Amino acid sequence: MFDSLTSKLEGALKSLSGQGRITEINVAETMGEVRRALLEADVNYQVARSFTNRVHDKALGEEVLRSVAPGQQLVKIVYDELVALLGGTNQEIKFRPPPPTVILVAGLQGSGKTTFCGKLALYLMGQGRAPLLVAADVYRPAAVQQLRMLGNEVGVATHSVTDEFGAIVQDAPRVARESVVAARKSARDVVIIDTAGRMHVDSAMMEEVIAIKRAVKPSEILFVVDSMTGQDAVRTAKAFNRRLDFSGVVLTKLDGDTRGGAALSIRSVVKKPIKYASTGEKLSQLSAFHPDRMARRILGMGDVVTLVEKVQKQVDARQAKAMRRKIRKNQFNFQDLLVQLQHLRSIGSLSDMMSLVPGQRKGTDNPEQEEASLRRMESIILSMTIEERRKPQIITASRRRRIARGSGVKVRDVNDVLKQLRMVRAMMKSALRMRRGGQQVGIQQLMQMVR
Amino acid sequence: MFRRKKKDRQERLEQGLERTRAGFFGRVKRLVRGKDTVDETTLDALEEVLITSDVGVRTTLDIISRIQARVRRDRYLDADELTSLIRDEIARLLHGQRHRDFDAPLKGHPHVILVVGVNGVGKTTTIGKMAYHYRQAGRSVVVGAADTFRAAAIEQLEVWTQRADATLIKQRRGSDPASVAFDTVQSAIARRADVVLIDTAGRLHTRSGLMDELGKIRRIIGRKLPDAPHEVLLVLDASIGQNAIRQAEEFSQSVNVTGLVITKLDGTAKGGVIIGISNELQIPVQYIGVGEGLDDLQVFDAQRYVAALSV
Numbered sequence: 001m002f003d004s005l006t007s008k009l010e011g012a013l014k015s016l017s018g019q020g021r022i023t024e025i026n027v028a029e030t031m032g033e034v035r036r037a038l039l040e041a042d043v044n045y046q047v048a049r050s051f052t053n054r055v056h057d058k059a060l061g062e063e064v065l066r067s068v069a070p071g072q073q074l075v076k077i078v079y080d081e082l083v084a085l086l087g088g089t090n091q092e093i094k095f096r097p098p099p100p101t102v103i104l105v106a107g108l109q110g111s112g113k114t115t116f117c118g119k120l121a122l123y124l125m126g127q128g129r130a131p132l133l134v135a136a137d138v139y140r141p142a143a144v145q146q147l148r149m150l151g152n153e154v155g156v157a158t159h160s161v162t163d164e165f166g167a168i169v170q171d172a173p174r175v176a177r178e179s180v181v182a183a184r185k186s187a188r189d190v191v192i193i194d195t196a197g198r199m200h201v202d203s204a205m206m207e208e209v210i211a212i213k214r215a216v217k218p219s220e221i222l223f224v225v226d227s228m229t230g231q232d233a234v235r236t237a238k239a240f241n242r243r244l245d246f247s248g249v250v251l252t253k254l255d256g257d258t259r260g261g262a263a264l265s266i267r268s269v270v271k272k273p274i275k276y277a278s279t280g281e282k283l284s285q286l287s288a289f290h291p292d293r294m295a296r297r298i299l300g301m302g303d304v305v306t307l308v309e310k311v312q313k314q315v316d317a318r319q320a321k322a323m324r325r326k327i328r329k330n331q332f333n334f335q336d337l338l339v340q341l342q343h344l345r346s347i348g349s350l351s352d353m354m355s356l357v358p359g360q361r362k363g364t365d366n367p368e369q370e371e372a373s374l375r376r377m378e379s380i381i382l383s384m385t386i387e388e389r390r391k392p393q394i395i396t397a398s399r400r401r402r403i404a405r406g407s408g409v410k411v412r413d414v415n416d417v418l419k420q421l422r423m424v425r426a427m428m429k430s431a432l433r434m435r436r437g438g439q440q441v442g443i444q445q446l447m448q449m450v451r
Numbered sequence: 452m453f454r455r456k457k458k459d460r461q462e463r464l465e466q467g468l469e470r471t472r473a474g475f476f477g478r479v480k481r482l483v484r485g486k487d488t489v490d491e492t493t494l495d496a497l498e499e500v501l502i503t504s505d506v507g508v509r510t511t512l513d514i515i516s517r518i519q520a521r522v523r524r525d526r527y528l529d530a531d532e533l534t535s536l537i538r539d540e541i542a543r544l545l546h547g548q549r550h551r552d553f554d555a556p557l558k559g560h561p562h563v564i565l566v567v568g569v570n571g572v573g574k575t576t577t578i579g580k581m582a583y584h585y586r587q588a589g590r591s592v593v594v595g596a597a598d599t600f601r602a603a604a605i606e607q608l609e610v611w612t613q614r615a616d617a618t619l620i621k622q623r624r625g626s627d628p629a630s631v632a633f634d635t636v637q638s639a640i641a642r643r644a645d646v647v648l649i650d651t652a653g654r655l656h657t658r659s660g661l662m663d664e665l666g667k668i669r670r671i672i673g674r675k676l677p678d679a680p681h682e683v684l685l686v687l688d689a690s691i692g693q694n695a696i697r698q699a700e701e702f703s704q705s706v707n708v709t710g711l712v713i714t715k716l717d718g719t720a721k722g723g724v725i726i727g728i729s730n731e732l733q734i735p736v737q738y739i740g741v742g743e744g745l746d747d748l749q750v751f752d753a754q755r756y757v758a759a760l761s762v
Contacts, residue, residue, distance in 0.1 A: 036508055042692030045503045109715070110571030110688060141610035142603035149602035198743075226571065230505040230692025230724065253570065256655040258694040281570075281600070 024060065030074045031056050041298045043261035044234045047268050055081050079295055086264060086291035091248070091273045093124075093220050099189035100132070102180060102216050106209050106244060107224030108236060109197035112252035114143060116224050116278055117194045118150030119286040123276075124190055125154065132188040134179040135160040136172040136212060137196040144168055147194055154283055157186070172196065172208055173215040180216050193218070206243045213244065221246040222275065225262060227254045233262035234269050241270045248275035251289065255279035259298050332425050334389035338381045341374060376409060380417045383407040392421055475504045475723050479537055483530045489522045497537070504723025507693055510730045514540050538757050544730040545753035550710065550737040552750055553581075554588035561593070561639040563647040563672060563679035565632075566712075567665060567702055568686035570653030573714035575604060577686050577740060578648045579611025580748035587746075590645035592617035595635025597628040597668060600652035608650055614745060618642070628652065628664065629671040636675045649680070656701035666705045682709050684737065689716040689724055699732045710737035713751075717741040725756070 031052040038048040059077050095101045103120070107113050114137065121131040133151045135158060137143040144160050151158035159179040161169040169175065176193050183191045195212060198205040213221065223246040225233060240246060249270075251263055254277045263274055274289040326332050381389060383406030388395050395403070395418065404411045478500045486493060494515055501511040518536060522528055528536070564581070568574050575598065582592045594612050596619060598604040605621050612619040620635040632649050639647045651668065654661035672679050685708040687695050702708050711732075713725060716739045725736055736751045 039502055039508050040693055042505075042694075045499055108690070110573060112571055140607075142606035145606050146601070146603035153602075226688070226690075228569075228688075228691050228694045230690060231503045232505070232690045233692075236690070253655065256569070256657050256694065257697055258692075261692070 027056050027059050034078055041259035041261035042230050044265035047265045082295035083291045086267055086294050087273050091275055096219055100183040100191045102191045102218040103220045104193050104218040105222050106195050107197055111224045111226045113197055113224045114146050114194050116250055117192050118154055119283050120192055121156045122154040122283050123286045129190045130188045131156050131190040131192055132183045133158040134193040136175045136193050138168050138170045138172050139196050173211040176212045177215045222248050222250050224250045227251045227260040228258040229262040234265045237266040237270050248273050250276045252278040261298050263294055264298055327429055334381050334392055341378050377417055379407040380414055483533045486530045489528045489533055505692055506723040507727035510727045541726055542757045544726050549752045550750050553584040558681045559678055561644045561647045562681050564682040565649045565680040566684050567651050569655050572686045572688040574686045575607050575650055577712050578650050579615055580745055582617040582648055583615035583745045585646045586616050592646045593639040593644045594619050595632055595649040596621040597631040598650045598652040599624055599626050599628050629668045632668045633671050633675055636672055656698045662705040669706050684710050684712050686712045689713050695728055696731050708734055710735055712738045714740035
């Protein structure tokens, strides 16, 4: 039933293709279709409206690239805007000393809290953590057993409290509090607390979760939501956020064909990052959240990817041309370097990248260290003012001290980065002379320099 | 004594639905109050109410365009007329015959009901409640624990069948669900039970292997008892959005769904999802779950549901 948004737009805009600029007429019509696509994906009504309004304003007057229909370009703008709104980069759990880090998991009944707890335990074990599962859902028949079985499967101890008759103690805050003590005693550094869900947001449930929160002061509160949720997602998320002030969202059941508009709604209303996406019944099926994949999904079409790539290629070609000009004139600056660094990041982890580049084996035995040095470089550049990034020659000794303070490094490190820019410039210029027309000028050379 | 108990129950059910009515229908009522003409703004506002109640884009546009056509004919439509127009439209889309009560005559003996749905919608709970209602109606009930996948599903069903006073047929976790279904029907025949309820593991409708497994369960039941299962109920969570339609399509294809159960309806304060589903799927809503108690499962009555829209 979900017609491809692109084909609809192309139909609606056929007569308008070849126009040089996005105009009021084609924007209005296109936004109508986009809005409908969002609503069919269960994006909240208000969110869909304000989103299309914003894109409308942004798109108006924008220059249309040649050989792309205005509608296509609009979809690209929509897509970019969606990705940005869904949170740009992904964020994971923060670990703060002293251990244990306490993670409280809350959400409605049937959202998949208990399964998520099991998955998270396994996921964190993969990162070298020693989790403890805590069964603070003391009401649902067999909830404690379910968690214990999951714990057994992943090989993690499950904490629950029973009285002298073997019955489950129905005092969730006490169970939670005692679990933290137990974790400390058994040298577990993460405590994952599964809480009771209710059919809907009622005060009794909230009071209990709040009581648990008060009892254990978690460093992370995750709100678990079924990605198939409809228009009600916002109301529920708001209610949880108002009372609990959660730190992140987990989307479950993303392996279905739901388009998951709830993700966008929640993200834009409560402004909390989506941290994990859970798919499948296997306990290993948990991953960090990817805004770009989600954006594609919400727009409901695979062809958006090709389309976006098509538009992107044009943009890239333009940028590459501009870049070559800069390199020739020896104007490659920190701003450009930052773009390249961030581009590198968006492609994937450095070690994945490196394995694709022939002859670049050297140094890849320690990908973490390389990532760290790239990250340090990025943070140093980010501590510069825009002017400094554009004109590195103005960076005096006192500016270097400020930059070092800002990025938490030594002045020596700032000096290194300045030196690296000069080397990159020289390298790039010679590389350009050797192979004219290379699109990805910079990245490979850049990596050599950083090493 | 019995009558009084029945009255209490009725009241509680009404309360459960109250949120839905106050939410969805209340908004419609507020929208039309005091209007003596229907203009674009009114229709826009109606569209918003329908969409935010999960009625779905297509069904919403259906309703709006029919009302528009009517408005074009007679320009002056007051609040009462518009209200009854909306009510008629919704009633038409719900095209519902009220499903039979728990004490009404049954098709088969035993009457076999297969319960399916995606994960976390409340299948096991629904079965517990249905078992209770059939027992209250004086019928003997056998429940089959064919969800052999989810951790502790069998234990959960054990608790429910004890509460409802029904017989549970189970095997070990991880055993073949079709074999559990077969055992259940066989044992129900031997016991001359009236009703058989078979729980299945939650599965996403996109997992073809798991959907095939459901087809197999269905076939195996039919092998033991021709005509069975007599009902296949798809359980949907009321807070679900437009994916409900895809689910119903897929489940229908593999097990021929005969009716829907909408659970957690008291939680949504809207319930427009019922309208969209009935319109697009042509599968009747049989039961609605409006609370967490054993007897908070209600036979869905479209007439009474829209009656809330009366002035």
